[in-house]
Amino acid sequence: MPLRLTEEHADVFVPDGTGLEGALSRTTHLAIGAHQDDLELMAAHGVLECFQDAARWFSGVVVTDGGGSVKGGPYASHSREQLLAARRLEQRKAAYVGEYSALLQLGHASQRLKDTPALGVVSDLEQVLRHCSPQVVYTHNLADKHDTHVAVALCVVAACRRLPESLWPERIIGCEVWRDLDWLCDADKIVMPVDEREHLHAALLGVFDSQIASGKRYDLAAAGRRRANATFFDAQGADGDGALIWGMDLTPLLTGLAAEDLLKQHIARFEGEVTARLSRLSPKG
Numbered sequence: 001m002p003l004r005l006t007e008e009h010a011d012v013f014v015p016d017g018t019g020l021e022g023a024l025s026r027t028t029h030l031a032i033g034a035h036q037d038d039l040e041l042m043a044a045h046g047v048l049e050c051f052q053d054a055a056r057w058f059s060g061v062v063v064t065d066g067g068g069s070v071k072g073g074p075y076a077s078h079s080r081e082q083l084l085a086a087r088r089l090e091q092r093k094a095a096y097v098g099e100y101s102a103l104l105q106l107g108h109a110s111q112r113l114k115d116t117p118a119l120g121v122v123s124d125l126e127q128v129l130r131h132c133s134p135q136v137v138y139t140h141n142l143a144d145k146h147d148t149h150v151a152v153a154l155c156v157v158a159a160c161r162r163l164p165e166s167l168w169p170e171r172i173i174g175c176e177v178w179r180d181l182d183w184l185c186d187a188d189k190i191v192m193p194v195d196e197r198e199h200l201h202a203a204l205l206g207v208f209d210s211q212i213a214s215g216k217r218y219d220l221a222a223a224g225r226r227r228a229n230a231t232f233f234d235a236q237g238a239d240g241d242g243a244l245i246w247g248m249d250l251t252p253l254l255t256g257l258a259a260e261d262l263l264k265q266h267i268a269r270f271e272g273e274v275t276a277r278l279s280r281l282s283p284k285g
Contacts, residue, residue, distance in 0.1 A: 001095075003127055006120040007107040009065070011088055015096045015103070020130070023102035029060040030134035030169075032125065033151040033177075034113070036091040036105070037211060040204040041222050042175035045137035045192035047098045047244055050222050051200065057101035061128055062091055063121060065107045073126070086210045093207040093270045098285035104128060112153035115160075125159035134169050141174030141181060141248040141264045150176055158254045174248035180225060181246035182232070185269045190249055191233075193227055195242030 005012075014023040021127060029050050031043035040047070046195065048162040050058035054175050066087035068183040075083060088105055095103035113121060122283055129137075139156045141151035153174055173190055181189065192203065196245060205214070212219060226243035252262055 002042075003022075003131055005104070005124050005127070006076060009107045010105050010124075011092075011103075011105040011107065012101040013092050013105075015100055017204075018101075023057075023239065024059065024128070024131040026057045027132040028056045029058045029136045029138070030059070030061065030129070030132050030151065031138040032063065032128075032156050034063050034110075034140065034146070034148045035069065036062055037058075037094070037205065037218060038062070038140070038149070038177055038210045039091075039138075039217060040094055040201075042140065042227075042245070044204070044222075045247075046136065046138050047100075047181055047204065048194055048196060048200070051100075051197065052077055058098065058132075058275050059102040059132060060091075060095065060104070060206045061125070062099055062103075062105040063108055063125075063155070064110045064148065065105075068110050068148075069152050070211060070214045072102065075174070075210050075214050078210075083210065090208045090210060094096060095202050096204075097203050107137050110148045112221050113155070114147050118155055121152075121155045122158045122162070125155055126162045128145065129159055129163060129169075130167065137169045137172045138247075139172065139250070140177060141179070142250070142259055143181070143248070143266075144174075144176075144178050146178040152190065153250070154259060156182030157250060157259065160254055168254050172250040172253070174250045176246055177227070180206055180229075181248055182229065183270055184246065184266060185249065185273050188248070188266055188269060192245040192247055193241040193243070194245055195230070197245070198223075219248040233246040 029046040031039045031046055033039045046058050050056040064085055108121055112118055140153040144150050182218055229244040230239050230241045
């Protein structure tokens with residue numbers, strides 16, 4: 001069945017010109033983010049895993065139209081339509097630079113993600129997942145402080161649950177954007193090294209001029225966070241990797257565990273680790 005997205009202005013791009021069905025079916029790593037540039041911030045590990053590897057292909061899905069983006073500097077006078085066009089084009093540029101298999105910009109309004117239920121979004125994502133059948137899915141983490149990001153993560157889980165078990169991804173990873181995951185206990189972190197091809201990461205984020213020139217230095221912030229993750233991961237030894245991204249394993253949600261319960265488990269383990277250390281190290285007597 002051909003892909004039928006619900007939004008009239010949805011944008012589909014295959015950088016190497018392969019037919020859409022072929023580009024989707026070869027996808028092994030799929031990232032689903034809320035906004036343009038979220039893929040490059042949170043799923044750089046997937047891009048790197050697949051870059052110039054004929055056996056692995058990265059595809060990306062941007063759920064919203066980007067209408068709520070920061071607008072300043074040379075973009076301050078842009079109309080909403082002009083900004084949307086700029087954001088779509090920037091995301092296409094990133095897909096070309098990163099040699100993505102396919103890029104789908106679904107074009108949903110952010111507010112729709114916050115409606116309950118966001119059936120159009122879930123329907124689109126279910127279709128994409130069926131066509132791709134990816135091994136790994138990257139999306140936002142459940143503790144992200146951006147409402148739209150969390151809503152996208154929940155829509156991803158809802159779409160995956162609609163699939164037959166044979167089509168479930170092997171792993172769903174909730175990634176860092178608007179809240180890092182340093183607070184997770186180390187045993188709960190999915191560790192994703194991204195220190196190879198730093199020039200590629202810089203290029204991927206550098207194409208988003210509408211945000212950088214408007215005063216949001218996501219490029220510098222992402223590089224700093226990844227470097228900090230690597231340095232502060234192990235207090236006892238030299239850095240093992242030059243840059244790391246943390247992930248939260250969302251795969252248990254496929255079997256019916258509630259998102260709230262999964263997050264509470266992580267928070268409880270963090271609380272237990274911190275309070276146990278305080279108890280152990282507190283002066284006695």
